Amino acid sequence: MTGSKRAESADLAVPARGLSRRGLLGLAGASVAGIGMGVAGDRAALAASATPEMASGSAEYPFYGRHQAGIVTPAQDRLHFAAFDVSAGTTRAELIELLQDWTIAAASMSAGRDVGEYGAVSGPYDSPPEDTGEAQGLPTAGLTITFGFGPTLFETADGVDRFGLVRRRPAELTSLPHFPGDDLDVGRSDGDLCIQACSNDPQVAVHAIRNLSRIAFGRAALRWSQLGFGRTSSTSTSQATPRNLFGFKDGTANIKAEEPDVVTAQVWVSAADGPAWLAGGSYLVARRIRMTIETWDRSILSEQEAVFGRTKGAGAPLSGGTEFSEPDFALAGRADQPLIGAAAHVRLAHPAQNNGTKLLRRGYNFVDGNDELGRLEAGLFFISFQRSPAQFAAVQLNLAKHDALNEYIRHVGSALFAVPAGTPEGSYVGAPLFA
């Protein structure tokens, strides 16, 4: 039986084969005993028969490596993000086992394979399939799966250190401060654990979150989740800049993977930053930002451009040039007013106003139907990666206080996670935290 020989004690390595018994129980209900030996369906073979539109995005990113994938990886087009709470009664050993199971499944899916040894369709008939199957025949489409740990994982519950992690908590891993204008829904905020699944095919991203939730059964449960249908940032100079739902290019001045020095300085936690277990990792901030597009759509073009400080067409700074020209914040126009106004989003968010701070933005547009008044429930699911949460907090405080954009947006969800470094093959995600 898959993985049944594995000891349940915490150790750094994962067994060479398969999910834990608990992971299989999550998949299987009661009847895993019948599982014999086999080989998981290889989706790549099936993918050969897929249509051209399905075959787009045949990129594949390895799960194992020095840093987790899904951070400097060129932003894929679609997102399924999920926050989990570890279920009451789950022990430290069981949490570790969950992370081990997740690691095995994530590595498998990232390589275009099903979850489990048999996958979706080749298992025994008297067991639930190990994989739910809706990604059969689809290419990996650049799937990355990125894990994070929320502040509450390091807390006590009823006076007891939940997982023996209280003393290992990074000093900076606390709830984000309250910002002016915040209108947060607790049901869309926070969480013990998070998983960011990105792919160029939404069905592949959804498949990943669904199968990981299923594996977590009894150990951790979905707290909230968010689908994003269009990336709002480029994270590589090889990508065209996409547009957000206000119709503006988004990601122009983003950190790009091709700037390794900036990435090192702004994105990765260094060994000196501490704690040691987080070295090579990062902090992930997620903000669900509702955009009141009906109001925006009634504002005139000059106001829209003034709000951002960039043109709507080319995305050039209002101080002139083309999309990638450096903005000149001093340049004045009529009546000696700066062309990029004092309340313009790009002025306030620019490193010049924030002691040189940059963020790696990796957000997605969302539309979740409409509200009772017939307004689209639309916005930006903002995600940023940074070496310290203080980077986000500094920029966001600046924006929350002064940004002209505030008239058109509302922050309704918020979460912060510590994202451990990448996982070496044979280990599991976050292992150094438990060492």
Add this chain to the structure above:
Amino acid sequence: MTGSKRAESADLAVPARGLSRRGLLGLAGASVAGIGMGVAGDRAALAASATPEMASGSAEYPFYGRHQAGIVTPAQDRLHFAAFDVSAGTTRAELIELLQDWTIAAASMSAGRDVGEYGAVSGPYDSPPEDTGEAQGLPTAGLTITFGFGPTLFETADGVDRFGLVRRRPAELTSLPHFPGDDLDVGRSDGDLCIQACSNDPQVAVHAIRNLSRIAFGRAALRWSQLGFGRTSSTSTSQATPRNLFGFKDGTANIKAEEPDVVTAQVWVSAADGPAWLAGGSYLVARRIRMTIETWDRSILSEQEAVFGRTKGAGAPLSGGTEFSEPDFALAGRADQPLIGAAAHVRLAHPAQNNGTKLLRRGYNFVDGNDELGRLEAGLFFISFQRSPAQFAAVQLNLAKHDALNEYIRHVGSALFAVPAGTPEGSYVGAPLFA
């Protein structure tokens, strides 16, 4: 000023240029007076700079034609569906004007152009942009926009014939019957008007619905809307069969565009069927079907296959063969039981059990976050096109009574629309209804 010279009386033709004054007011708030002459941004030019993943699905389908696009069009990958109610106080002339405005905008977007004469970025600075802009730089990605009329459009309100259409109502255009197990949410059902926007790029589909809602401002408001991220049917033999969220191939035995006789017999309303204004049109049924995937995921493989009567891997009938083999409903296996059981979905839905009736299925998978219990709010947004609503009703009654699948699904939304024939260039969608 765009379209301002046009008489407001109802006629079959639309003005050669631009949206009505009301449509522009929907876009613009108060300040349209400043609009001069110009040319809408051509997105195709911008698209040249798009990344490869953005460029996928460069297909383009003409909006004008004999039948509306989006029915036998090879099913695109993504959906944004919206139902509208015409606002109280809107007159018949205003309704016609709305349909004219929608026609112009839909034809423009279907050809990869912005809405309006100036589009998103080239308009005067003291007016709101005519197009919201988030599809700038994206190819059309096979966008189709399909309009339908709900039963309530043909009703009286407070004793008054809302739009003078009471006597033009097709006899079959009434609410669908209540089926056993129906658990419908009125907030996700029905509507005076519907728009189905399909594209291989979700941002393009969202852009279409958003701009059409905006144009409707003051005349019709969103009642409900649904995003679908993965098509669950192939409607052309050129397409691979996709999978639904239960992991099964879906669309195998669907009507295909390559069977013109079947399409004529089963999908298009004929002149003899009546009413005359609907000839060449169809009926659209939408059902929001919640799938309880957690329960499904715990059922064993043999049960899953028995429920559908097909194999999970290849999608072949349990009576043998390959995906496209005809099922043999008589063939018995062990203990003389038919290999495709009495309650199997494909047996009950097959034309053999339904007097030869077929449906053109064109549904989409959806995941709308999760519910409070941490279960994914997931399912199938079922769409079918048929010559008569009775076709759907017959099949669905059969399924609602006997289908083994009922243990795992719940119908939570329902709507029926009459879909008029295609629009000739120079006319507007549904014009014959008002002639």
